[in-house]
Amino acid sequence: MDAWHLSKRLAAVADFVPDGARIADIGSDHAYLPANLLLNKHISFAIAGEVAPGPLANVENEIARHGLHDVLMPRLANGLAAIKTSDLVDTVVIAGMGGRLICQILTEGELDKFRYHRLVLQPNIDIDLVRSWLSENGYQLVDEAVVTDDGHYYEILVAEPGNVTYSLRELKFGPYNLTEPSSVWLEKWQREAMRIRNIMRKLESADQSESDAYQEYAKELQTIMEAIAYASM
Numbered sequence: 001m002d003a004w005h006l007s008k009r010l011a012a013v014a015d016f017v018p019d020g021a022r023i024a025d026i027g028s029d030h031a032y033l034p035a036n037l038l039l040n041k042h043i044s045f046a047i048a049g050e051v052a053p054g055p056l057a058n059v060e061n062e063i064a065r066h067g068l069h070d071v072l073m074p075r076l077a078n079g080l081a082a083i084k085t086s087d088l089v090d091t092v093v094i095a096g097m098g099g100r101l102i103c104q105i106l107t108e109g110e111l112d113k114f115r116y117h118r119l120v121l122q123p124n125i126d127i128d129l130v131r132s133w134l135s136e137n138g139y140q141l142v143d144e145a146v147v148t149d150d151g152h153y154y155e156i157l158v159a160e161p162g163n164v165t166y167s168l169r170e171l172k173f174g175p176y177n178l179t180e181p182s183s184v185w186l187e188k189w190q191r192e193a194m195r196i197r198n199i200m201r202k203l204e205s206a207d208q209s210e211s212d213a214y215q216e217y218a219k220e221l222q223t224i225m226e227a228i229a230y231a232s233m
Contacts, residue, residue, distance in 0.1 A: 003035035003066060008149040009122065010036075013095050016120045016143065016158045020044055021091040024083045026105060027051070031059040031072060033093065038071055047089065049075045049082030080109025090117040095156075099126025103133040110137065115161035122156045128171045130157060135171075140164040144176040146185040153188040173227045181231040189224050196221045 001007050006014060010033050017023060017037055022045040025034045034046035048063075050056040059074045075082035083089050094102050102123050115138055123130045134141065140162030146155050155174070166175060177185045196217050203214045 001032060003032050003039060003062060006032060006036050008147055009154045010095065012145055012147040012154070013093060013120055013122050013156055014042075016118075016145075016156060017043060017091055017093065018118060021118070022087065022089050023047070023091040023093055024049060024080070024087070024089045025093045025095075026079055026082065027094060027097055028059055029055065029096065031062045031074070033095070034072055035062050035066055035068060038068055039066060045071050045073075045087070047073045047075055047082055047087060049077055049079070051076070051078050078108070079105035083109075091120065092116050092118075093120045095120070095122035096124065099123035099129045102130055106133060106137070115139065117160065119159045120156065121159070122154055124154070127155050127157070127174075131166060131171045131174070134159045135164055135166050138163065141175060144174045146177065146182060146188055148184055148187075153184070169223075169227055169230070172223070173231075178227065178231045186228065186231070189228055193221055193224045193228070196224070 001010070014033055014037055019042060021043045023034060023037070023043055024047040025031065026049045028034065028048035028050060031048040034043070034048055037043040038046060048059045050059060053076065056074055056076050063069055063072050063074060080092070094105060102121055119134070119139060121130055131141065134157070138161055139159040141157060142160050143158040144156065146153055170178065173189070200214060200217050200221070203209060203211065203217070208214055
């Protein structure tokens with residue numbers, strides 16, 4: 001992967017960045033994403049934020065390689081502290097981190113009554129926590145996607161300012177995924193259901209069908225199957 005050839009995961013994230021945006025890519029990892037968007041003239045300005053000198057050096061090398069010094073700014077900072085008011089950033093991208101860390105970054109960087117025009121978030125785990133944070137902090141989902149890359153499933157959340165409350169099912173599975181389910185989303189949850197069934201069969205073989213663990217797996221399986229059924233209506 002390089003700035004001209006993004007992974008499927010990052011290419012999917014890039015698709016949700018608006019034309020002409022001024023973005024901050026937090027935890028940029030070589031700045032492949034903002035460099036790609038700039039090289040393709042999809043955006044006008046970008047910040048690549050890193051919390052450690054080593055990764056920031058990778059960003060600086062990428063900037064030099066493509067001559068992007070005027071439009072791609074490397075910043076050594078913790079989370080959204082990489083963004084200055086004068087940057088006029090309207091879109092924030094945070095991809096490839098755990099959901100709890102994404103929520104922490106958003107919380108610590110929150111400005112009173114200020115909302116970015118768009119957040120493009122790709123949590124690796126704890127996706128429901130990110131949806132919950134958005135709902136509780138003045139953002140609403142405007143799109144979602146699930147992609148596969150190198151054998152893994154990745155969910156992308158796209159949010160803009162707005163007030164909305166999500167049900168527990170929507171927090172777990174995604175309101176857009178439930179109303180417009182993609183084949184990849186369906187495949188992800190069918191595989192998870194199969195994984196849980198296999199665990200339950202092993203517990204049954206070990207005469208553990210009355211255990212708390214078995215009951216929890218049964219409850220989780222029911223939740224998944226009900227969501228799949230709901231999305232298929």
